[in-house]
Amino acid sequence: MDGVFKVAHTGTLMGMYSAVTMLPDKGAGFVILINGEGEDARTALTQVLVKRYTSGDPALSVAHYAGLLEKEEAARPAAEKAPDTSRRRRATAKELAPHLGVYRDPWFGEVTLCRDGDAVRLRARKSPQLDGVVQKVGDRWLVDWDDPSVDAEAWLDMAGNGLRMAKVDPQADFSYDYEDLAFERVGNCP
Structure with a gap:
């Protein structure tokens, strides 16, 4: 990423989200473990931590990535969104x-x-x-x-x-x- 070697893997099982990321050339690595619906949190946190080591741009904050995820969700076609089942x-x-x-x-x-x-x-x-x-x-x-x-x-x-x-x-x-x-x-x- 950004010219830096990155090794990563994510995992999801019944509401538990995880990520392991290593940046061997930078001597850095981190693990994220979330108990709950946390796919977006995992994505934003992973991106912020990786970018801290690969680009150093302070504008690439959690808020920045959360905003990108919100825009992506808003652009998702209705057929790909969960239907309203509240009137069950x-x-x-x-x-x-x-x-x-x-x-x-x-x-x-x-x-x-x-x-x-x-x-x-x-x-x-x-x-x-x-x-x-x-x-x-x-x-x-x-x-x-x-x-x-x-x-x-x-x-x-x-x-x-x-x-x-x-x-x-x-x-x-x-x-x-x-x-x-x-x-x-x-x-x-x-």
């Missing part, structure tokens, strides 16, 4: 009756979409964190996960004998690979 309500078993049952994905395994009291709940057998109440948003369904560390809600799309999922927020971390799952119905609710 709990789905009823009656609404989802044709789709209630046990589903299986060849890789992920089994999930149940079944009545739970007055609600409908999606539960993943192999991943207890993926347990949440199904909500209705307009004409779509989403899962509001019980575990707050699962910070990417999922759309549920049901067609025929199948169940597909997708991230509600298209910018959610790639490790929430709901789109890779293709569930087929294998039975009724227990």
Whole structure:
């Protein structure tokens, strides 16, 4: 960067953001660890610290990079932004009756979409964190996960004998690979 050799790697997992950056020629390196939604903070802090060693320009502050990130977000097409899901309500078993049952994905395994009291709940057998109440948003369904560390809600799309999922927020971390799952119905609710 700016003619200075840089070695770096970032990591993101369920709301935890990290960055490791080394500038061997400058004898400098740093680690950033953030517990929370901090992608923009990680980006701005990393840029400021690197630029301190590679360019020394005091105008390249956290505020400068935060402003660039805000402009980038404002220019992002609507299709790439998270939709407003604030007008959600709990789905009823009656609404989802044709789709209630046990589903299986060849890789992920089994999930149940079944009545739970007055609600409908999606539960993943192999991943207890993926347990949440199904909500209705307009004409779509989403899962509001019980575990707050699962910070990417999922759309549920049901067609025929199948169940597909997708991230509600298209910018959610790639490790929430709901789109890779293709569930087929294998039975009724227990």
